[in-house]
Amino acid sequence: MSCSVNIKNLSYEINGRVLFENLNLDISHKEKIAIVGSNGSGKSSLLKIIAGLIKPNKGKVFLFHEEMTSLKEYKKFRNEIGYLPQDVNDFFLCPTVIEDIMFNLRAKGLSKEEVYKKACLMLEQLDILPLQNRNIFDLSGGEQKIVALAAILISEPKILLLDEPTNALDDEAQEKIINILNSINKSMIIVSHHKSFIQSLTPTIYKLNQDNLKRL
Numbered sequence: 001m002s003c004s005v006n007i008k009n010l011s012y013e014i015n016g017r018v019l020f021e022n023l024n025l026d027i028s029h030k031e032k033i034a035i036v037g038s039n040g041s042g043k044s045s046l047l048k049i050i051a052g053l054i055k056p057n058k059g060k061v062f063l064f065h066e067e068m069t070s071l072k073e074y075k076k077f078r079n080e081i082g083y084l085p086q087d088v089n090d091f092f093l094c095p096t097v098i099e100d101i102m103f104n105l106r107a108k109g110l111s112k113e114e115v116y117k118k119a120c121l122m123l124e125q126l127d128i129l130p131l132q133n134r135n136i137f138d139l140s141g142g143e144q145k146i147v148a149l150a151a152i153l154i155s156e157p158k159i160l161l162l163d164e165p166t167n168a169l170d171d172e173a174q175e176k177i178i179n180i181l182n183s184i185n186k187s188m189i190i191v192s193h194h195k196s197f198i199q200s201l202t203p204t205i206y207k208l209n210q211d212n213l214k215r216l
């Protein structure tokens with residue numbers, strides 16, 4: 001089976017505390033998996049390693065069968081990975097919602113008109129079109145989370161790494177996110193404490209527990 005992400009014997013420790021050791025995980029092309037685990041077990045750290053934001057102490061990460069030997073190596077896959085951090089405060093690059101959502105596609109050289117149309121469509125899909133001219137930093141935490149997700153989804157990355165995507169979202173917004181993520185046929189790793197949310201997205205759930213990943 002073709003794999004998007006392969007993790008081999010990954011170990012990570014921070015401040016002398018081992019978060020995981022010799023961890024292995026394979027995520028197939030277009031497979032969705034969820035990772036659960038108690039607070040501080042290392043779920044966000046694992047996602048950051050896969051996203052190329054921090055380096056593991058040991059082990060290998062392969063993206064699309066290519067080994068990521070250094071953080072620099074991730075550059076060529078920047079457009080293929082959509083990483084939603086748990087805390088989106090530092091995520092945004094532009095002051096207004098519409099500018100931020102348009103940023104990546106504009107940077108790729110697409111015309112302003114084309115990108116604006118796509119951005120409005122994405123905002124409409126997520127039911128946040130009225131927010132388009134708002135200053136991002138005036139938005140609520142939940143609104144910011146949906147805007148960040150819109151900014152990721154518009155670039156159509158091949159792998160989505162979503163850290164607590166429903167954190168701070170009301171029931172209606174959660175339902176919308178579930179529908180959108182279910183309609184996307186991409187590889188996804190979803191970290192969440194929200195059981196029913198996870199179950200509505202994937203039957204493949206792993207628990208990060210006592211240094212290793214166990215399939216539930």
Ligand SMILES: Nc1ncnc2c1ncn2[C@@H]1O[C@H](COP(=O)(O)OP(=O)(O)OP(=O)(O)O)[C@@H](O)[C@H]1O
Pocket residue numbers: 014015019037038039040041042043044045046086
């Ligand atoms: N930059 C850092 N400096 C020091 N300690 C860190 C750092 N990043 C993470 N940690 C520690 O590593 C441990 C794992 O953190 P991580 O955020 O990966 O856990 P988590 O499973 O995602 O937790 P939660 O479910 O609470 O979000 C925690 O004890 C955290 O305090």
